Structures are given as C-alpha cells and as structure tokens.
Amino acid sequence: xxFSTISSVSLITSLxxxxxxxxxxAIGELVVEKSxxxxxxxxxxxxxxxICGFIxxxxxxxxxxxxLAAMAGGAAISFIFAVLTQxxxxxxxxxxxxxxxxxxxxxxxxxxxxxxxxxxxFGHLDIPILSDIPVIGxxxxxxxxxxxxxxxIIAAVWYFLTRTRGGLVLRAAGENHDAAHALxxxxxxxxxxxxxxxxxxxxxxxxxxxxxxxxxxxxxxTAGAGWIAxxxxxxxxxxxxxxxxxxxxxxxxxVLQLNLQAAGANIPVAYLSMAPYLVTIIxxxxxxxxxxxxxxxxxxxxxxxxxxxx
Amino acid sequence: MxxxxxxxxxxKAMVILTPVLxxxxxxxxxxxxxxxxxxxxxEAIRIIFWDPIFNDVVASYTRPQLLxxxxxxxxxxxxxxxxxxxxxxxxxAEGQFxxxxxxxxxxxxxxxxxxxxxxxxxxILAGAVGGFLWAMIPAFLKIKFNANEILVxxxxxxxxxxxxxxxxxxxxxxxxxxxxxxxxxxxxxxSAYNGELIANTGLHMGVLATLAVVIVSYxxxxxxxxxxxVRTAGQSPRAAKFSGVNPNITIAxxxxxxxxxxxxxxxxxxxxxxxxxxxxxxxxxxxxxxxxAFLGRLNPIGILFAGLLMAxxxxxxxxxxxQLSVPAASVxxxxxxxxxxxxxxxxxxxxxxRLKKKExx
Numbered sequence: 001x002x003f004s005t006i007s008s009v010s011l012i013t014s015l016x017x018x019x020x021x022x023x024x025x026a027i028g029e030l031v032v033e034k035s036x037x038x039x040x041x042x043x044x045x046x047x048x049x050x051i052c053g054f055i056x057x058x059x060x061x062x063x064x065x066x067x068l069a070a071m072a073g074g075a076a077i078s079f080i081f082a083v084l085t086q087x088x089x090x091x092x093x094x095x096x097x098x099x100x101x102x103x104x105x106x107x108x109x110x111x112x113x114x115x116x117x118x119x120x121x122f123g124h125l126d127i128p129i130l131s132d133i134p135v136i137g138x139x140x141x142x143x144x145x146x147x148x149x150x151x152x153i154i155a156a157v158w159y160f161l162t163r164t165r166g167g168l169v170l171r172a173a174g175e176n177h178d179a180a181h182a183l184x185x186x187x188x189x190x191x192x193x194x195x196x197x198x199x200x201x202x203x204x205x206x207x208x209x210x211x212x213x214x215x216x217x218x219x220x221x222t223a224g225a226g227w228i229a230x231x232x233x234x235x236x237x238x239x240x241x242x243x244x245x246x247x248x249x250x251x252x253x254x255v256l257q258l259n260l261q262a263a264g265a266n267i268p269v270a271y272l273s274m275a276p277y278l279v280t281i282i283x284x285x286x287x288x289x290x291x292x293x294x295x296x297x298x299x300x301x302x303x304x305x306x307x308x309x310x
Numbered sequence: 311m312x313x314x315x316x317x318x319x320x321x322k323a324m325v326i327l328t329p330v331l332x333x334x335x336x337x338x339x340x341x342x343x344x345x346x347x348x349x350x351x352x353e354a355i356r357i358i359f360w361d362p363i364f365n366d367v368v369a370s371y372t373r374p375q376l377l378x379x380x381x382x383x384x385x386x387x388x389x390x391x392x393x394x395x396x397x398x399x400x401x402x403a404e405g406q407f408x409x410x411x412x413x414x415x416x417x418x419x420x421x422x423x424x425x426x427x428x429x430x431x432x433x434i435l436a437g438a439v440g441g442f443l444w445a446m447i448p449a450f451l452k453i454k455f456n457a458n459e460i461l462v463x464x465x466x467x468x469x470x471x472x473x474x475x476x477x478x479x480x481x482x483x484x485x486x487x488x489x490x491x492x493x494x495x496x497x498x499x500x501s502a503y504n505g506e507l508i509a510n511t512g513l514h515m516g517v518l519a520t521l522a523v524v525i526v527s528y529x530x531x532x533x534x535x536x537x538x539x540v541r542t543a544g545q546s547p548r549a550a551k552f553s554g555v556n557p558n559i560t561i562a563x564x565x566x567x568x569x570x571x572x573x574x575x576x577x578x579x580x581x582x583x584x585x586x587x588x589x590x591x592x593x594x595x596x597x598x599x600x601x602x603a604f605l606g607r608l609n610p611i612g613i614l615f616a617g618l619l620m621a622x623x624x625x626x627x628x629x630x631x632x633q634l635s636v637p638a639a640s641v642x643x644x645x646x647x648x649x650x651x652x653x654x655x656x657x658x659x660x661x662x663x664r665l666k667k668k669e670x671x
Contacts, residue, residue: 040460080650084650084653084654088653088654088656088657089314089657089661090653090654090656090657091653093399093460094394094604094649094653095650095653097401097600097649098601098646098649098650098653101597101598101600101601101642101645101646101649102642102643102646102647102649102650103646104642104646105639105640105641105642105643105644105645105646106639106643106646107639108637108638108639108642109637109639109640109642109643112637112639219639223468224464224465224467224468227461227464227465228465230461231458231461231465234458234461268476268479268480269475270472270473270475270476270479271472271476273472273475274468274469274472274473277465277466277468277469277472278465278469280461280465281451281457281461281462281465281466284451284457284458284461284462285451285455285457286455288455288456288457288458289454289455289456289457291456307314
C-alpha cells in the first residue's frame with residue numbers, strides 16, 4: 001500500500017467537496033424538522049435536484065442557472081409532500097418514502113438521455129495572491145463558490161432560527177402546534193414554507209453532486225446521501241452549526257475510504273464502500289443512546305399530524 | 311372552499327373503494343405522463359394492465375411472470391405490514407432480502423455437489439435466518455440505544471449491497487464462471503434449485519410459501535392476541551403498555567418477522583427466478599413491497615391483490631418498454647404515483663369532504 005499518494009491538503013479540500021451535498025440537504029431538513037415535519041423524502045428531492053440542475057446546466061451552459069433550477073425542482077417535488085401531509089393529513093413517514101421512490105423513478109425518466117454528457121465547468125474562487133499562498137491558499141481561498149455559499153446558508157439558517165421572530169414562530173409550530181395555532185399562527189402555512197425550503201436545499205445538494213462532485217448524471221447517483229443527511233440532523237441534535245461538523249466528518253470518511261481504495265489498500269473495495277453507511281449507524285447509536293438528551297433536542301411535535309378541528 | 315369533517319366511525323365502503331380509486335387515478339395520471347412522452351396513453355395503459363394476461367401473443371411468456379414477481383412482493387409486504395401497524399418502520403427489507411439470498415445460497419453452495427432432499431429446506435431456513443438476523447440489528451439498536459430503525463434499516467441496505475459485491479467477487483464466486491462476479495448457477499444443482507412445479511405457470515416453492523404466509527398472517531392478525539397487540543401498539547402506545555404489551559418485544563417481533571420473510575423471499579428468488587447470486591440480484595422488491603403493503607391497506611388479503619397488481623405493472627411496464635420504447639424508469643414513476651394516490655385517498659376513510667360555507671366574521 002502506498003500512503004504517500006494521499007496528501008493532507010487535497011484530502012481536506014476533497015473532503016469539503018464530498019461533504020457539501022449532504023450538508024445542504026441536512027440544513028434544509030433541519031428547518032423542516034424544526035417546524036415539526038419529518039420529511040423522509042430527502043433522497044428523492046436530492047435526485048430530482050441533481051437531474052434538474054444537470055439538464056438546465058447542460059442546456060444553457062450555465063451551472064448557476066442549473067443550481068437555480070435544482071432548487072426549483074426540489075421545491076416543486078417537495079410541494080407534493082407538503083400538500084399530502086398538510087392538507088390530506090397523510091402519514092409523514094409513508095409519504096416521505098413515497099416521495100423518495102417517486103423521485104428516484106422520475107429523475108431516471110427525465111435523465112435517460114443525459115447519461116454520459118459532460119456538464120459545464122463550475123468556477124472556483126481565485127483571488128490573486130491570497131489563493132496562491134501555499135497550504136492556506138488551497139485550504140481557504142480556492143474552493144468552488146458553492147462551498148462558501150453552503151456555509152453562508154448554514155449561518156443564515158442559524159441566524160433565522162435563533163435570532164429572528166420568524167424563526168421563533170417556526171420553532172413554536174414544531175414544539176407545540178396546538179399552542180401555536182391558538183396564538184393565531186398559521187401552522188400549516190409555516191410548515192409548507194419550511195418543506196419547500198427543505199426541498200430547495202435538498203435539490204441544491206443534489207445538483208452539487210451532479211454538477212461539481214461527480215460531475216456526471218447516472219441513475220440513482222445519490223446512493224443514500226439523502227438518508228445520510230437525515231441521520232446528520234439527528235447527529236447535529238437539530239443545531240445548525242453541528243451540521244457542518246457532522247457533514248465534514250462524513251465527508252472525511254467518504255474521502256478517506258476512496259483514497260484507501262485508490263492507494264490499493266489490502267481490503268476488498270466492497271468493504272471499504274460500506275464505511276460511510278456503517279459510520280452513520282454508529283453515530284446514530286451514539287447520539288440517540290441518551291434518551292433524555294435526545295428527546296430534549298428533538299422538536300416535540302416532530303412527525304405529528306396537525307388538523308385544526310375548528 | 312372545502313372542509314374536512316371527521317367521520318364518527320371509519321367508512322367501511324371507503325376501505326374497499328379507496329384502493330380502486332387510487333388505481334384509477336394512477337391510470338389517469340400515468341396516461342397523462344405517457345402522453346407527455348409522446349405515446350398514445352390508451353395504448354400504454356392497455357399494454358401495462360391488459361396485455362400481460364389477455365394478449366394471446368405475449369401472455370404465454372407474461373402470465374407465469376405474474377406469480378414469479380408477485381410472490382416475493384407479497385411475502386415481503388406481509389412481513390412489513392405487522393411493523394407498520396405498530397408504527398415500527400422497517401424500510402430495509404431490500405437488505406434483508408439480499409442477506410437472505412446470500413445466507414441461504416451460501417448454505418446450498420457449501421453442500422455442492424451433494425444431492426439430498428434435505429438441502430433445500432435447510433437453505434430456506436438459512437435464508438429466513440439470514441434476513442431475520444439482519445433485521446435484528448436495527449431491532450437491537452432501537453431497543454438498546456433508541457436508534458431510529460428507519461435510518462438504521464435503510465443504511466443496512468447499502469451495507470448488504472456492498473456485502474453481496476464482496477461475496478460474489480470473493481468466497482461465493484463461481485469456480486466455473488470465468489472470473490465474472492457471479493455465483494454458481496443453481497439450476498445446475500438440482501438439490502438447491504427452486505424450479506417451476508408445473509411447467510409454464512411460474513408456480514415455484516416460493517409461491518406456495520407466499521400463500522401459506524397470507525393465510526397465517528390473516529389468522530394472526532384477526533384471531534390472535536399478537537394481532538391485537540400490534541394494532542394497539544400502533545394506535546395508542548400508552549394503552550398498549552397498560553394492557554401488558556412490552557414495546558421492546560413488539561419491536562423485536564415485528565422486525566424479526568419482516569426480516570425473516572424478506573430473507574426467505576430472497577432465497578426463493580436467488581435459487582429460482584434469478585438463478586444465481588450476482589450484483590444484479592437486488593431488483594428493488596424490498597422497496598416496492600412498501601408500496602404493496604400500503605396499497606393493500608396493511609391487510610393480508612388486500613396485500614395479496616396489491617402484490618398481483620404491482621407485479622402486473624412490472625410486467626406490463628417491461629412490455630411497454632419493448633413495444634412503445636418508453637424508458638424503464640416510467641414503471642417506477644407509475645408505482646410511486648400509485649403510492650401517492652393511495653395515501654391521498656386514505657383521507658376519505660376517516661373524513662368526509664364538505665363544502666365550506668363562508669363564515670360571518
């Protein structure tokens with residue numbers, strides 16, 4: 001085995017690239033869950049975003065338009081979930097699963113003529129002098145733009161949830177929907193907006209996969225990333241900043257196992273590929289084992305159906 | 311605008327009517343989808359729902375497929391339905407299906423080339439145990455560490471897929487397979503082969519097992535204390551606790567049953583229709599079975615019909631792929647829509663839709 005091919009600077013930059021899709025999807029889902037809704041359709045929304053972004057980027061030649069289309073696509077498909085769970089009062093677990101199954105199929109349908117196509121290149125930050133500093137330059141000043149945007153989104157969500165009135169109302173809907181309703185807040189409207197935001201973020205994360213990380217379109221390319229994002233929200237104890245920590249941890253493991261594969265480690269590839277999923281399970285176990293703490297952090301109305309009787 | 315009014319008791323008629331309504335709505339939405347793809351919607355719907363059974367040209371091939379595809383879907387969905395009633399969400403049946411196929415297949419291959427009538431029953435047992443143990447992982451982690459069974463069981467699907475890859479490129483690789491990542495072919499090993507019992511019907515041992523599971527599930531659910539416990543655990547966990555239901559045992563049993571049945575279905579699949587272990591073995595039955603469980607309203611008889619219908623969409627979808635050259639994924643979209651509509655019309659069981667009069671402020 002040859003470890004010298006693994007350089008630590010490129011390891012960290014590729015770790016951030018690997019982490020960004022799940023980071024974006026997880027921050028969206030965090031807002032959804034904070035409003036009291038459990039949307040298990042992240043995987044489906046991500047893959048829809050991946051293909052919408054891919055198609056628009058290829059057809060227009062602009063990755064930026066692609067990312068916008070991915071957000072629109074993710075939000076559009078999450079709207080199905082929103083209508084079903086909020087107006088038709090369907091079971092959120094089952095509806096989320098349906099969204100994932102439908103999304104995977106629909107994305108494959110949309111994308112069947114786009115396999116093997118190369119998307120336009122997405123730019124990265126290049127500041128004269130700063131980006132050229134050894135080590136610090138590649139680590140801080142030369143990532144692609146979406147990495148900075150994803151971190152800005154995290155900060156914005158943190159600010160919104162903890163420092164604004166709108167965030168307070170959203171959390172109220174998630175903690176006690178009956179009380180929020182009694183105070184005159186539109187629980188259903190708040191939740192639908194949260195679901196749409198979650199869909200847009202998942203779509204953006206998906207497009208990052210197909211436009212930057214891979215960059216290509218293949219059927220089922222999300223390969224469980226949406227589910228890992230769901231686990232990440234639990235890992236983060238519903239706190240925005242911890243999403244970064246968790247996402248980069250997962251990104252690190254993914255990149256490390258890919259590097260071990262490339263370096264020709266003496267372990268069959270299949271076992272190395274299990275690593276991200278096994279780590280997700282281990283992390284879930286650790287974060288959930290303290291029942292009291294887990295239930296303190298989780299929104300109290302998570303997954304419960306709200307129907308105003310009067 | 312419309313207003314929802316809760317019915318005093320759930321509507322009996324709607325329980326039967328809603329699945330039919332969901333299918334009709336899916337046909338309409340599916341027709342629109344095919345029209346968008348530039349195909350004649352009526353022809354597409356006919357090819358998917360009518361031709362596989364009644365078209366003389368293709369039916370000799372497609373009719374047997376109906377049982378072959380429906381059997382695993384029904385078996386897995388029945389297992390899942392117990393848990394879903396009790397609010398225990400095993401969505402990793404696909405992984406349990408794969409592990410059952412690997413475990414049972416490995417036991418059979420270990421005996422190669424010994425011939426004995428005991429080998430196949432042993433393989434069935436090993437398949438069920440393989441799926442059962444795989445499902446015990448989320449059960450154990452849920453009971454002991456409160457870890458969400460949805461996420462754990464789903465993660466284990468990806469682990470199982472990779473494990474399958476490791477097995478067919480490693481210990482279980484066929485010595486005569488020219489280094490392809492496939493296991494030995496079961497149809498060359500009579501003691502381990504799950505062939506058709508009656509030629510050209512698709513009837514294999516797994517189909518008989520499925521029928522047995524339908525009957526046993528029905529009795530369990532309607533006439534056994536376990537059915538009552540599962541239902542109360544789902545509707546009111548507190549009430550269930552007071553009536554002496556241990557939630558941990560319910561979790562273990564529900565996940566265990568679904569895992570065991572999925573594993574058994576995996577074994578029947580790998581030794582019969584699939585014929586060998588390979589990386590193409592996972593067909594998504596474990597996920598489609600979730601749709602089947604809901605479409606059948608978690609009721610054993612309902613699941614039987616839902617499984618047959620879903621098998622029909624698989625076969626009809628394949629036909630449509632050949633005859634109309636629609637993409638393979640359109641079947642998946644179709645099935646996804648069916649689940650959406652099924653969930654949406656569910657509301658008619660418990661609610662009445664009324665026109666809302668404008669209220670005076």
